[in-house]
Amino acid sequence: MHRGVARRSADRKGERGAALVELAFALPLLVVILVGTIDFGRAFRTAMVVTNAARAGALYGSQSLANSGNITGMVNTADAVLTANGLTSGSTPTAQQSCYCANNAGTYGGSSVPCNTVCSGGQHLVVNVTVTATRTFSMIASFPGLPSGVTITRGATARVQ
Numbered sequence: 001m002h003r004g005v006a007r008r009s010a011d012r013k014g015e016r017g018a019a020l021v022e023l024a025f026a027l028p029l030l031v032v033i034l035v036g037t038i039d040f041g042r043a044f045r046t047a048m049v050v051t052n053a054a055r056a057g058a059l060y061g062s063q064s065l066a067n068s069g070n071i072t073g074m075v076n077t078a079d080a081v082l083t084a085n086g087l088t089s090g091s092t093p094t095a096q097q098s099c100y101c102a103n104n105a106g107t108y109g110g111s112s113v114p115c116n117t118v119c120s121g122g123q124h125l126v127v128n129v130t131v132t133a134t135r136t137f138s139m140i141a142s143f144p145g146l147p148s149g150v151t152i153t154r155g156a157t158a159r160v161q
Helices: 002-062 071-084
Strands: 094-102 124-138 149-159
Touching: 002 071, 002 094, 002 124, 002 149, 071 094, 071 124
Parallel strands: none
Antiparallel strands: 094 124, 124 149
């Protein structure tokens, strides 16, 4: 009986060593996967915040004709969303107002027109605002073949009510 117990004990020592070697090979790969997953989540969150900032600025501008001309108000609204979510460094959001003459079917008659234009031929003036927000996302760790940072740009356009 003692021979069988001794043999099993010797086999277990070899198995323990094999498990340690397997862990040594697998652990770096698992760490890379973990860090990559964390970076992906952070990048996705940054993209959502930048999208929400652009939407908030466009929403501010679309509330009235007076707000649609308030470029500073739209930019400040978008920047406030970015700052509230911890994205403080980066370029300032941009905003613009654009006007078109459209028919009652909603199709535009070509290029933009000045926003004080009186449209003719049964057309009416349509005013849109567009806000664009940009932030640069930096990865936790750099990996060969991947950039260390990615620029995330999102825009939102809304029709003025």
